Amino acid sequence: MEDVTQANGAGDHAGPADHVGQANGAGAHAGHANSAETNAAPAEGAGADVGAAVAAAFRDEWGRVVATLIAWAGDWDLAEESAADAFAAALETWPRDGVPDRPGAWLTTTARRRALDRLRRAKTGDAKLRLLAATAGEGSGGSPVGRPDEPPGGPRERLDDDRLRLLYTCCHPALAFEAQVALALRTLTGLTTAEIARAFLVPEATMAKRLVRAKGKIRAAAIPYRVPPPAELPERTNAVLGVVYLLFNEGYGATSGDGLTRPELTREGLRLAALVTELLPGEPEPLGLLALLRLHDARAATRTSMDGELVPLEEQDRGRWDRPAIAGAVALLQRALTRERPGPYQLQAMIAACHAVATRPEDTDWPRIVRLYDQLLEHQPTPVVRLNRAVAVAMADGPAAGLAQVDAVAAELVGYPLLPATRADLLRRAGDHAAAATQYRAALAAAGNDGERRYLARRLAELTSG
């Protein structure tokens, strides 16, 4: 299993990730500087505004266009190819004709026409072509609701969101977990295969093969394109929650080489998490995940300094945390906890809440956080959770106690970038500057992005100059 499969445990941003100033809790370091441009690169001379409009449409509409096209034509590759065609067409025609009033509707209609062209060239059977052609016009799609031109409707409409259907299909248990996540990222966010490969820490060819196989299985084995029936929802939802969390983490932690995050991914993660809570109103874990994501999001603005250096939790400007958002998330969490069925997301949200409600770093209830990690370990006995717990132990009982716990788990975390960073931080707190400097150097070599590197370099400089 790759690193990314640890997302549930490793994505705990209130753990060592923050204490040592590393943003990326999932350990999935994707460089997103060249995000979606493989599909729709703003052309030279297209005009900055139009280029920006296409880029914005790509961020906002890719997943919707693909999801609608799959619902309409039942063919995943065709949907992706036609969506890419539509964005390429936008780059050609929007500079000339202007950006349409409803870019999403324009893109969906264009994608449908391109899909028909592709099917005609492929000599698809007459019956299927006729049926598709009859439904290709704008506003008469195969998708009953959730067309890109529609503003978000009432709960009923959003339950039928094509993207949610796409998400559940990507998370079908007949697909391996790695394939589920990769497929969801590719189809819902338009991340390129190369970007997903970087996020999973595998070669691009491996990821390309994985995506091809997953789509091949969906087609050949006829994995249905739908939200599962109520009886199967809880089981299927675990996989969906894992994917949503990973999606959020990609946006939240994917600080690329030049220090950018990808807010559209965090937005999409927040939106999908909210959708799942509407779909499963009786289930506490989706509420826990939504609370967790909102708690992280509420302090997103303070996690990076003006010049792009990561700011660890204890140095963040708590006055700039979004207090109303935190209060709302805590209320959500309390709603989840009244069901008395704790799970990993509720526990992680409780840990995040411990940090979020502390007015000053020294007000943090570390012994409680240690106890919460103990409970989390019952659900997720992973080395990454144990590392997070070790940091909490260090804060509660002193760095020596924490370091002993880190040593106990170190053998299972060889190559994990946050291991040297965590050790460095605890050694610094313990006053062992020489050993801390060695660990900061190791952490620097393993760091995923500039923000992390700047933070680690600053710590190293402080130790070696002082």
Place this chain on the structure above:
Amino acid sequence: MDTMSPPIRYLLLISADEEREPDIADGDGRRRFDAWMADLERRGVLRAHEGLHPSRTATTVRVRDGDVLRTDGPFMETKDQIGGFAVIECADLDEAVEIAAGHPAARFGQVEIRPLR
């Protein structure tokens, strides 16, 4: 496009420890098997279904360098062996899983679902 999706044919390969054959042939197992069969008929999905003689009756043939090689036994010597198969024609993988899960041998063996070309 659910309305225009053609039904899909699947092969169900039912395998289990052959020692447990009586678990299907007699008593509760037999009743479960009969209920499974009745469900398939009610759904109208069954295209073929056969039970196999035990794997000790199998002969495996390979042609190498033009020679026909016969060996006694199945192509893979494992504890669980294929004991029967069914061809069903149904809406999608979820229905195929539901059907496969209803086979009594799924409780102690397994059912592999393979879409047919």
